Amino acid sequence: MEVVIVADARSGGDLVAEAVASLIDRRPDALLGVATGSTPAPVYEALAARARSGRVDTKALRIAQLDEYVGLPPEHPESYRAVIRREVLEPLGLDDDAFLGPDGMAADLSEACSAYDRALAAAGGVDLQLLGIGTDGHIGFNEPCSSLASRTRIKTLTRRTRRDNARFFDDDEERVPRHVITQGVGTILEARHLVLFATGEGKAEAVAAAVEGPVSAACPASALQLHPHATIVVDEAAASALTRADYFRQAYAAKPDWQGL
Template structure:
C-alpha cells in the first residue's frame, strides 16, 4: 500500500488527476470507478479543468458508480446517479450511457445487483477506482461487519453513516434512506488500482486502521491491505494518527523518478 501525505485536498486532487490523465492517454477506453461524497469533489473539479483545457477526454471511457440509495425518487438531487451527473459526468464528454450505477429502485434488487456485477465484468473490470472512507471505516456502503468477500448487494446503513450523510439532506437524519445498494468489498478489490482519498481530522481514526491496523470486517477498508496496487492519499489532519507518517513522507519524497501513484 502506497501512502501519500499531501498538504491539502487540491494537492491530492492534482496527483490523482495526473494518474487518470496518464491512464486515459494510454488507454482511451479505460473503465473508471466513481465515488460520491465530499472526498472526490476536488478531483472531479480538477479533471473538469483539464478537460476544458483539452488535456483529457472521456469520450471513449466508461465508468461505474460505487453505490446508490434505495427508494429515492429518480429526480432527487441526492440520488447518487444525479450527484455523479452534476459533479463529473455532465461536465465532461462521457458518451451517453457510458456511466452506469446500481439501481436502487429496481423491483428485484438481488437480480439488479447480479446484473450490475455482470456489467462490470463484461466491461473488463475497473481500471482505476476512486474511493473515500467513512468515519467508521466503510468504503462504498460496506458498513462494519461486511463480509470481505461480499459482492454488490443491498445493505442497511448504520446510524453513524446516516448522521454523517444528513448534511446532504439539510441536516435531517430521518431524510437519509436506511438502505442502499453497494458494490461489495470483493467487487471493489477486483479493480486494478484503488485510489482512496481522505481529508480532515474526522477521518484520522479510520485512516489509522486502514493503513496500520489489522485486517478486520469491523474496519472494512482494511481489506485494501491485500490489494496489489492500493494508493491512499491524505492531508496532514487525516494522517495525524499514523505512527509511520514520517516514513511515508520520506518514501514518497525519495521514490524513483519513474514511479507514479
C-alpha cells in the same frame, strides 16, 4: 499499499486527477469507478479542468458507480446517479451512455445487484476505483463487519452513517434512506488500481485503522492492505494519527517519477 501525504485537499485532488489522466492517456476507454460525497470533489474538479484545457481527452472514458440509495429515483438531486451526472459526467462532457450503475428502484433488488456485478465484468472490470472512507472505516457502503469477500448487495446503513450523510438532506437524518446498493468489498478489490482519498482530522482514526491496523471486517477499508495496487492519498489532517507518517513521506519523496501512482 502506498500512502501519500499531501498538504491539503486541493493538492491531493490534483495528484489523483493526474493519475486518472495518465490512465486515460494509456487507455482512452478506461472504466473509472467513482465515489460520491464531498471528499472526491477536488479530484473531479481537477480532472474537468484538464479536460476543458485539452490536456486530457475524456470522450471515450467510461464511468462506474460505487453505490446507490435504495428508493431514490434517478432524478432526485441526492440520488448518486444524479450526483455523478452533475459532478462527473457533465463536467467531463460525457452522457449517460458512458455510465454504469445499479438500479436502486428495481422491483427485484437482489437481481439488480447481481446484474451490476455482471455488467462490471462484461465491461472488462474497473481500471481505477476512487474511494472515500467513512469515519467508521467503511468503503462504499460496506459498514463495519461487512464480509471482505462480499459482492454487490443491499446493505442497511448505520445510524452513524445516516447522521454523517444528513448534511446532504437539509441536516434531517430521517430523510436519509436506510438502505443502499453497494459494491461489496470483494467486488471493489477486483479493480486494477484502488485509490482511497481522505481529508480532514475527522477521518484520521479511520485512516490509521485501515493502513496500520489489522485486516479486519471491523474496518472494511483495511481490506486494501490485500490489494496489489492500492494507493492512500491523505492530507496532513487525515494523516495525523498515522504512527509511520515520517516513513510514508520518505518513501514517497524517494519514489522514481516514472512510477506515478
